[in-house]
Amino acid sequence: MAEVVRAFDEESTAWARVLAALTPAEFGRPTPCPPWTVAELIAHVTAAIARVPDGLAAPSPPRADLDATGYYHPRIFDATANAERVTAAQRAAAAQPDPAALVAAFDRQCRRTLDVVAHQPPGRLVVTRWGDGMALHEFLLTRVVELVLHGLDLAAALDRPIWSTPTAAALVTGFLGVDTAATRLGWDQPTALAKGSGRAPLTPDEEAELARIPLRPFG
Template sequence: MARAFDEECTAWVRATATLTAHQFTLPTPCPPWTVAELIAHVTAAIARVPDGLAAPPPARANLDAAGYYHPRIFDATANAARVSAAQDAAAAHPNTAALVAAFDHQRRRALRAIAGQPPERLLVTRWGDGMTLREFLLTRVVELALHGLDLANALSAPAWTTPAAAAAVTDFLGAGTAATRLGWDRTTTLAKASGRAPLTADEQSELARARIPWHQFG
């Protein structure tokens, strides 16, 4: 999972390094966020890796990656806090280069923090739950890959999802078999299975057969 995290972060740096000031103001499929605010949101998500590892580990893990996306992460209070935090973080940077540099800084912090750590190392999430590093990194890969699709959509650019991240998130969504049956490529699989693209009636039936919930992740 560390490799998928590293490669997807690196892809984000490459994709955002040459954006213009105008592109940072474009709306995204995650309203009310602009491109700049979505980047700030994902930057904060990456920062939680080193921050979580810096704290004393909990006594046990009581949550996996799927459980991390529990209802309170999407409730009205949590969503309002998430939206305003990203807006404030984006506004705090003097220019777009500084915002991209902040993402890269947190990427480097995270990679230093996980270097040499066993996958079963425990950490505490922002919600106070105990998770293994492997499972928490999976949630970060989910954030990077799916919000990467959102960012590419906002920029009218090709998706840059890396093979390792796409495989990890496809497995997380339980969409591999359905994708094979439906002939989806990896970008279509992530977009359809995460609720980022509409489904045909046949696709809905196939996902229902595979017991894949159709809702927004990331």
């Protein structure tokens, strides 16, 4: 749990630093997650982070139904759910047309999440937006996945170097299941994240290597 909390803290701090330096025009740029703009992708990630304290506000469920990998199962993220995510982020961004307010909302949700998580007992379970039970550390890991992989999307949209922090990048590389393959292929962390999540093209040799392992889904 401590490693996941540290990864979330470090990665969200890196995000906040990048967002604070954006120009107003950059918030309107398109992203590799169409139809979202930069502002809409920020709103999406902010809402994803808010689900941690929101889930903890409910009574602890009787059991854990999912782990972090199961959370991104296609049966959960179907076409209807994806369409809902798209429009929800668009509405949230439109409701906060001031970029400074959008950034402040992101930072506020991150600090709120860290504060709430710090007061939870060991083994705490949380209810997801779909009504499933998850161990808190597994659910928080999915928020680190959101920050790291959508951080790659933002970096691409903004023409900036990938800023993933080491602890978070290592966790997500492991989550994707490409850590061993990355070592064999000589990938650095940014390359492993981009190629392992389908955000960068693969060479034939890389395709063959990744075909040997069960890649984890990311919605």
